Amino acid sequence: QVQLQQPGAELVRPGASVKLSCKASGYSFTSYWMNWVKQRPGQGLEWIGMIHPSDSETRLNQKFKDKATLTVDKSSSTAYMQLSSPTSEDSAVYYCARSGGTGDWFAYWGQGTLVTVSA
Amino acid sequence: EIVLTQSPAITAASLGQKVTITCSASSSVSYMHWYQQKSGTSPKPWIYEISKLASGVPARFSGSGSGTSYSLTISSMEAEDAAIYYCQQWNYPLITFGAGTKLELK
Numbered sequence: 001q002v003q004l005q006q007p008g009a010e011l012v013r014p015g016a017s018v019k020l021s022c023k024a025s026g027y028s029f030t031s032y033w034m035n036w037v038k039q040r041p042g043q044g045l046e047w048i049g050m051i052h053p054s055d056s057e058t059r060l061n062q063k064f065k066d067k068a069t070l071t072v073d074k075s076s077s078t079a080y081m082q083l084s085s086p087t088s089e090d091s092a093v094y095y096c097a098r099s100g101g102t103g104d105w106f107a108y109w110g111q112g113t114l115v116t117v118s119a
Numbered sequence: 120e121i122v123l124t125q126s127p128a129i130t131a132a133s134l135g136q137k138v139t140i141t142c143s144a145s146s147s148v149s150y151m152h153w154y155q156q157k158s159g160t161s162p163k164p165w166i167y168e169i170s171k172l173a174s175g176v177p178a179r180f181s182g183s184g185s186g187t188s189y190s191l192t193i194s195s196m197e198a199e200d201a202a203i204y205y206c207q208q209w210n211y212p213l214i215t216f217g218a219g220t221k222l223e224l225k
Contacts, residue, residue, distance in 0.1 A: 035214075037162075045154075045162065045205055047214040059212055095161055102168065104209035105152040109161040 002026040004096050004110035012086050012117050020113050022079040022096030029077035030054040033099035035106060036070065036081045040092040050099070051079060086117045121146050121210045123217035131225040138193040140220045142184075142206035151189040152207045153182060156219075162205065166191060198224050 005023040012018040022034065036048040049060035051070040058070050067090070069082040083090055093112040100107035122145040132138045142151060151169055154162040164173040166182035169189065179194045193200055201224045206217040 044218045045207075045216040047216065050214075061213060100164070100167060102150075104150060104214070105164065105167045105207065106154070106162070107164055107167075107173075109163070112161055 002098065002108045004098060004108055006094075006096060006110040006113045008111070009114045009116070012083075012090075012115060014087060014117055014119055015085050017082055017084045018086060018115060019080050019082045020094055020096075020115070022081075022110050024077045024079065024098065027098075029072075030074060033103050034070075034072070034079040035097045035099060036068065036079075037095045037097055037106070038092045039095065039112070048081070048094075053077075053079065083115070086115070088117050091115060091117045120213055121148060121208060121215055123206050123208060123215055125204075125206060125217035125220045127220060128218065129221045129223070131223040132193075132196040133225045134196055134198065136196045136225075138196055138200075138222060140191045140204055140222070142189045142191075142217050144187045144189070144208060146210070147186045148208040148210055150208065151182070151184060153191050154205045154207065155202045156205065157202045165204070196224070200224075 003025045030053045033050045033052050035050045038046045048064045048068050051058045053072040071080045093114050095112045096110040097106035098108040124143045126141050153166040155165045156162040170182040181192045203219045203221050205219045
């Protein structure tokens with residue numbers, strides 16, 4: 001079965017970048033877009049961007065163009081998102097989510113990584 | 120950017136009651152998708168491509184709509200349906216979500 005494994009939590013110092021991981025299993029990693037979604041405490045969902053593991057083509061929400069960098073490691077079927085210069089506004093749960101067949105919806109979600117930005 | 124406006128923001132229904140949640144898009148979209156999220160858990164795909172039920176979703180749920188107006192309907196409310204429901208669209212190059220509708224059991 002499809003699984004997306006994410007670490008449960010990350011504590012980050014303000015200004016120090018953090019790289020979140022999402023290990024995929026149970027399907028062909030290079031066949032589907034991988035998305036990242038942000039959810040601040042008590043708030044709604046915000047799409048950050050997507051990456052296609054086959055060629056690393058990336059589509060980013062322009063709001064996050066200076067904040068998020070998406071990469072993949074095909075050898076380990078793992079997607080990554082690096083957050084640069086985090087501030088308290090970046091404290092949130094970050095989900096990876098695999099696209100469905102048509103590419104424009106999210107068929108599978110990871111459990112999310114709670115990122116806390118604190119000194 | 121296409122803005123999705125969900126209504127109501129919060130609603131409560133009794134067991135067996137019919138529930139309808141609407142999602143209005145600021146411009147026409149081809150597809151609408153819905154997710155269910157319960158407290159402390161990841162969102163779950165619920166309805167995709169307007170009306171297709173995701174795996175495991177009870178048949179009392181349905182989706183409909185076109186253009187700028189879409190809806191999710193529960194034919195008969197059950198306790199397990201209490202959750203937040205989000206609509207989502209992709210109009211290249213941006214994916215957006217609605218703000219969510221919180222459905223409570225009355």
